[in-house]
Amino acid sequence: MAEEEFHIAMFPWFAMGHTIPYIHLANELAARDLRISILLPNNTSLNLQHQNLHPNLISFRSLPVPDVEGLPPGTETVSDIPFSDHHLVAISMDLMRQQVEQILTAIKPNLVLFDFAYWIPDIAKQLGSKSVMYNVVSATAIAFVLASARKVPKDRVMKEEELKEIPSGYPSSTVVLRGYEFASLNGILMPFGYGNISFYDRKTTAMRNCDALAIRTCRELEGKYCDYIRTQYGKSVLLTGTALPKPDNSTRLEDRWDKWLSRFERDSVVFCVFGSQCTLENDQFRELILGFELTGLPFLAALKPPVGCTTVEEALPEGFEERLEGRGVVFGGWVQQTQILSHASVGCFVNHCGFGSMWEGLMSDNQIVLVPNLGDQIMNSRLLVEELKVAVEVEKDEKGWFSKENLSRAIRCVMDKDGEVGIMVKKNHAKLKEVLEKPGLMDRYIDEFVQNLQELVKLS
Structure with missing residues (x-):
């Protein structure tokens, strides 16, 4: 099949943490002359047009979002609502099934990439297309959820001791849960309803019925977890590598941040982001900010306002700005994360260990401090801290809460250039980054991915 005839649909x-990686992959595929149609909500598709680097080959297909009781008007993505309401977006996507089927019937793609709509494989089969579940969360998290949740009946909540028990064939004795993490992950495993079907059943139904699995990762990082997933489902697991956009040296950091960062010594600034979905409780927001102050280091934190606040300014501790005198900034808007991470003054990256931030941290030269909040973030953190030993995690109490002292201690630990832990994680990080940056490695992943997709379609 000639490459110019190959047409891929994405749903x-x-x-945003899922949609943007799909667009990044679309750009890589279009660079190899494949045609892509991406199905997104109306306003979301408009707002992401600037991410499309190949408008001659990549088109956005807009979908109106159906009304769902409890979903605020205008909501299109889970980034717009609290975590507790995410299931409403899943319900709205299920209600789009007929719209999606009509579009796919009209455009007749060779293949459909998806990651949550478990009914896509059924539509693809009817159209004579192939379906590939493309996961933009880590193979580590997928493997752990599959290994743990399959051990108990669907109508029973998993017990903590069952989660900690290492399942037969599971490839790690270190990527496991600690006590305080149980509540966070158990809600996602069982029984976490996303509409009339649980999160676990959505994932496993999709993985069972699709023609192949794909994951945004590398064998160099998660090879044994990819192998475990492949053995569980008996089908191909295709890897795309990081699928991150190539560095754009023509895009300069905004003057306001460049000037502020340039006031400080090399590798001295702590930079913190927690992603578009993480909203801290007010008390934890306060501990975070006071923890940065306690380090004595300059810092820039780009965060969403905490629960109950409309701005970050109203949540700042009393006298905070006066005490810092310009040494620290808490900003409630969007920042150029990649450009800030590459600034010479930045030396430490504090993040929630979402998969996107995880990759950006690994591909930077900064020390990494992790404060995971939800399911896959916890497992990503286990991978980086316990197995790869390239980061440090902030210690939490039995309820999953961190203190300003523990945050400050973790940051000072990795920023101590003569300390044992700081030296260890910096050395391990540098070695891993050298492997991941090997010339041509990520291009080879994409080239092999394209070849595998084409071979999959030829089999039909």
Whole structure:
């Protein structure tokens, strides 16, 4: 099949942390002359047009979001609502099934990439297309959820001791849960309803019925977890590598941040982001900010306002700005994360260990401090801290809460250039980054991915 005839449709989960990686992959595929149609909500598709680097080959197909009781008007992605309401977006996506089927019938793609709509494989089969579940969360998290949740009946909540028990064939004795993490992950495993079907059943139904699985990762990082997933489902697991956009040296950091960062010594600034979906409780927001102050280091934190606040300014501790005298900034808007991470003054990256931030941290030269909040973030953190030993995690109490002292201690630990832990994680990080940056490695992943997709279609 000639490459110019190959047409791929994409229907990602409506979250910015999923949609943007799909667009990044689309750009890589279009650079190899494949045609892509991405199905997204109306306003989301408009707002992401600037991410399309190949408008001659990549088109956005807009979808109106159906009304769902409890979903605020205008909501299109889970980034617009609290975590507790994410299931409403899943319901709205299920209600789009007929719209999606009509579009796919009209455009007749060779293949459909998706990650949450478990009914896509059924539509693809009817059209004579192939379906590939493309996961933009880590193979580590997928493997752990599959290994743990399959051990108990669907009508019973998993017990903590069952989660900690290492399942037969599971490839790690270190990527496991600690006590305080149980509540966070158990809600996602069982029984976490996303409409009339649980999160676990959505994932496993999609993985069972699709023609192949794909994951945004590398064998160099998660090879044994990819192998475990392949053995569980008996089908191909295709890898795309990081699928991150190539560095754009023509895009300069905004003057306001460049000037502020340039006031400080090399590798001295702590930079913190927690992603578009993480909203901290007010008390935890306060501990975070006071923890940065306690380090004595300059810092820039780009965060969403905490629960109950409309701005970050109103949540700042009393006298905070006066005490810092310009040494620290808490900003409630969007920042150029990649450009800030590459600034010479930045030396530490504090993040929630979402998969996108995880990759950006690994591909930077900064020390990494992790404060995971939800399911896959916890497992990503286990991978980086316990197995790869390239990061440090902030210690939490039995309820999953961190203190300003523990945050400050973790940051000072990795920023101590003569300390044992700081030296260890910096050395391990540098070695891994050298492997991941090997010339041509990520291009080879994409080239092999394209070849595998074409071979999959030829089999039909």
